[in-house]
Amino acid sequence: MYSYFFGENMSTIKDIAKHTGLALSTVSKYINGGSVRAANRIKIAEAIKVLGYRRNEAARSLKTKRSMTIGILVPNLKSHFDTTILSIIENHLTDAGYGVIICGYHQNPKMESEKLNFLLQKQVDGLIMIPTGQIHQEILEFIKDDTPLVLIDRPLPGIEADTILVDNFQSSYKLTTFLFELGHRKIGIMPGNDEIFTGKMRLKGYLEAHRDLRLSLDYNLVQISGWDMKDGYEAANKLLNLNSDITACLVCGDGLGYGALKAIQEKNIKIPEDISLACYDLINVAEIFRPRISTIVQPIEKIGQLAAERILHLLASKGKPFKAATFKLPTHFIDRDSIGKVH
Amino acid sequence: MYSYFFGENMSTIKDIAKHTGLALSTVSKYINGGSVRAANRIKIAEAIKVLGYRRNEAARSLKTKRSMTIGILVPNLKSHFDTTILSIIENHLTDAGYGVIICGYHQNPKMESEKLNFLLQKQVDGLIMIPTGQIHQEILEFIKDDTPLVLIDRPLPGIEADTILVDNFQSSYKLTTFLFELGHRKIGIMPGNDEIFTGKMRLKGYLEAHRDLRLSLDYNLVQISGWDMKDGYEAANKLLNLNSDITACLVCGDGLGYGALKAIQEKNIKIPEDISLACYDLINVAEIFRPRISTIVQPIEKIGQLAAERILHLLASKGKPFKAATFKLPTHFIDRDSIGKVH
DNA sequence: CTGAAAGCGCTAACAA
DNA sequence: TTGTTAGCGCTTTCAG
Numbered sequence: 133m134y135s136y137f138f139g140e141n142m143s144t145i146k147d148i149a150k151h152t153g154l155a156l157s158t159v160s161k162y163i164n165g166g167s168v169r170a171a172n173r174i175k176i177a178e179a180i181k182v183l184g185y186r187r188n189e190a191a192r193s194l195k196t197k198r199s200m201t202i203g204i205l206v207p208n209l210k211s212h213f214d215t216t217i218l219s220i221i222e223n224h225l226t227d228a229g230y231g232v233i234i235c236g237y238h239q240n241p242k243m244e245s246e247k248l249n250f251l252l253q254k255q256v257d258g259l260i261m262i263p264t265g266q267i268h269q270e271i272l273e274f275i276k277d278d279t280p281l282v283l284i285d286r287p288l289p290g291i292e293a294d295t296i297l298v299d300n301f302q303s304s305y306k307l308t309t310f311l312f313e314l315g316h317r318k319i320g321i322m323p324g325n326d327e328i329f330t331g332k333m334r335l336k337g338y339l340e341a342h343r344d345l346r347l348s349l350d351y352n353l354v355q356i357s358g359w360d361m362k363d364g365y366e367a368a369n370k371l372l373n374l375n376s377d378i379t380a381c382l383v384c385g386d387g388l389g390y391g392a393l394k395a396i397q398e399k400n401i402k403i404p405e406d407i408s409l410a411c412y413d414l415i416n417v418a419e420i421f422r423p424r425i426s427t428i429v430q431p432i433e434k435i436g437q438l439a440a441e442r443i444l445h446l447l448a449s450k451g452k453p454f455k456a457a458t459f460k461l462p463t464h465f466i467d468r469d470s471i472g473k474v475h
Numbered sequence: 476m477y478s479y480f481f482g483e484n485m486s487t488i489k490d491i492a493k494h495t496g497l498a499l500s501t502v503s504k505y506i507n508g509g510s511v512r513a514a515n516r517i518k519i520a521e522a523i524k525v526l527g528y529r530r531n532e533a534a535r536s537l538k539t540k541r542s543m544t545i546g547i548l549v550p551n552l553k554s555h556f557d558t559t560i561l562s563i564i565e566n567h568l569t570d571a572g573y574g575v576i577i578c579g580y581h582q583n584p585k586m587e588s589e590k591l592n593f594l595l596q597k598q599v600d601g602l603i604m605i606p607t608g609q610i611h612q613e614i615l616e617f618i619k620d621d622t623p624l625v626l627i628d629r630p631l632p633g634i635e636a637d638t639i640l641v642d643n644f645q646s647s648y649k650l651t652t653f654l655f656e657l658g659h660r661k662i663g664i665m666p667g668n669d670e671i672f673t674g675k676m677r678l679k680g681y682l683e684a685h686r687d688l689r690l691s692l693d694y695n696l697v698q699i700s701g702w703d704m705k706d707g708y709e710a711a712n713k714l715l716n717l718n719s720d721i722t723a724c725l726v727c728g729d730g731l732g733y734g735a736l737k738a739i740q741e742k743n744i745k746i747p748e749d750i751s752l753a754c755y756d757l758i759n760v761a762e763i764f765r766p767r768i769s770t771i772v773q774p775i776e777k778i779g780q781l782a783a784e785r786i787l788h789l790l791a792s793k794g795k796p797f798k799a800a801t802f803k804l805p806t807h808f809i810d811r812d813s814i815g816k817v818h
Numbered sequence: 819c820t821g822a823a824a825g826c827g828c829t830a831a832c833a834a
Numbered sequence: 835t836t837g838t839t840a841g842c843g844c845t846t847t848c849a850g
């Protein structure tokens with residue numbers, strides 16, 4: 133009699149109340165872990181099984197104004213950096229009982245704003261994002277709604293939110309200096325998109341190192357581009373074609389690294405004999421490539437873990453006064469075999 | 476007077492009805508694109524802006540029993556294969572007006588079932604997934620609810636659902652034969668996890684090719700493992716240590732490929748002089764590695780696109796009788812420089 | 819084209 | 835411990 137057919141409506145709390153002869157509120161309490169008489173617990177549990185009951189989250193959210201889900205928004209679902217962080221955060225939040233809605237915005241600010249809107253509509257209880265840097269209306273709304281917000285990788289000036297960064301400036305400054313000390317005088321850089329915080333800061337490190345070292349700078353040595361492999365390929369080709377005397381190159385991203393490697397291989401240029409190469413990230417590949425590529429390693433695990441920790445903390449202390457914190461995590465440089473001396 | 480403060484409640488359709496002096500239903504119709512008198516349209520639009528109104532999706536879902544979101548569930552958010560497909564599907568569905576909830580289950584069947592449950596609770600209107608192969612209770616529920624379901628990469632026997640596969644068996648059968656024709660007699664294989672459809676079928680292709688070629692088979696040449704880089708590293712080491720006379724190896728996954736490459740490099744074994752290597756996927760890396768790696772290329776773009784198409788189709792024809800279809804997409808083999816002849 | 823009213827499934831007082 | 839009840843914000847008849 134309580135059988136269900138293909139396509140029939142889900143059973144509700146009401147059905148199971150009817151089935152057990154108990155009140156809705158009792159059933160609800162059971163479901164939410166409240167105290168219910170043992171005999172009734174059993175009855176309810178059985179009814180739930182028999183009727184195939186499953187809580188309707190839409191109704192629950194509507195009532196409680198909490199969705200128990202966190203939104204995560206990243207620029208590029210194809211990027212190893214993004215997805216690794218994603219994966220770590222998801223792990224931690226799942227453990228804490230939160231669901232996760234993952235969105236990518238394809239490095240497109242317009243889509244970024246659309247996805248934020250989507251997440252807003254889904255009433256996520258918190259948001260972790262790698263922003264472009266643009267301050268969208270929706271971000272202000274998250275803040276206005278007092279929804280916990282954690283920013284990763286790139287800050288949002290003027291936005292009061294926990295922010296997790298790495299030492300972009302430092303790392304590229306030091307690396308440039310390191311190359312200089314090895315005798316390099318014509319050092320190229322592929323900073324990616326310099327309107328994005330990481331690109332801008334890494335470029336800045338390179339630039340200031342040049343200034344401090346009193347190394348004159350040829351702007352052909354700076355090839356701004358997008359972040360993808362094809363961008364890296366093009367940028368590297370320009371760099372190589374425009375600077376016959378280039379001896380080293382600093383590549384500021386994973387995708388760019390792939391592209392650069394492709395271009396260099398095609399031209400039959402030898403690393404590190406003809407050109408020294410250093411790259412951010414290049415996870416996995418740096419080790420197996422020959423020569424092994426020297427890279428700046430970001431603490432991805434830590435970033436993800438910290439992001440999850442912070443959002444959980446904010447969630448737990450909601451309503452209380454809070455002061456946004458910025459964390460600047462150290463990267464470290466692993467010098468493998470792609471950097472040589474200039475004589 | 477309609478100002479809002481930090482943390483104040485969102486304004487609702489009711490507020491904007493009050494603000495404009497119109498009825499709820501009129502406002503609702505406006506929001507849903509119904510016909511409303513021009514003067515009122517303007518009033519409503521303005522009120523929406525002033526009050527910062529945003530539709531509450533929980534309420535909407537509760538009422539309509541549709542969420543306008545599709546769930547996507549994949550085994551491994553760190554896998555290039557998975558995330559590329561993800562990204563493509565997301566694109567298409569977003570264009571069609573659907574939101575997307577992406578989940579990973581970390582190759583863990585238990586978590587797979589938890590995530591399915593999460594998606595079920597979120598009342599997704601459709602589900603696209605790469606399953607482990609286990610038939611969870613939740614999958615049955617999706618089907619019972621008449622929720623469109625599209626399976627990718629691995630089928631679910633007995634489940635009536637659109638399924639998108641590639642020619643795993645064929646591709647590895649042919650590749651094994653190809654290696655045989657080049658003189659290889661000791662061909663190793665790293666099929667990954669042979670309880671997973673793709674691993675099983677690729678192994679089967681290898682095995683049947685051996686049988687058909689009357690090539691005796693040494694079981695040390697088959698190293699079953701997980702799918703990650705470290706699994707590939709271990710499997711390759713075993714393969715290499717156990718078979719001093721091995722001349723070729725077929726690697727059945729991206730992560731495995733990274734691991735195999737690492738092991739081979741460490742042992743200073745030359746490709747293809749000492750060992751020939753062929754690998755599934757190895758996206759991006761196959762081209763830039765030296766020697767360039769010969770790979771079996773899966774039509775990832777097409778898989779993603781087809782998955783999106785199918786789910787959209789199913790969504791549009793909901794309720795109508797439907798017959799599940801299985802698509803088997805062709806892979807193609809790109810022979811680069813990692814396979815040599817045996818004399 | 820507009821308005822009144824019912825109710826989706828659930829939670830959370832409050833009363834018993 | 836259990837039951838009654840009032841909505842959460844929205845869509846959707848059905849009248850007007």
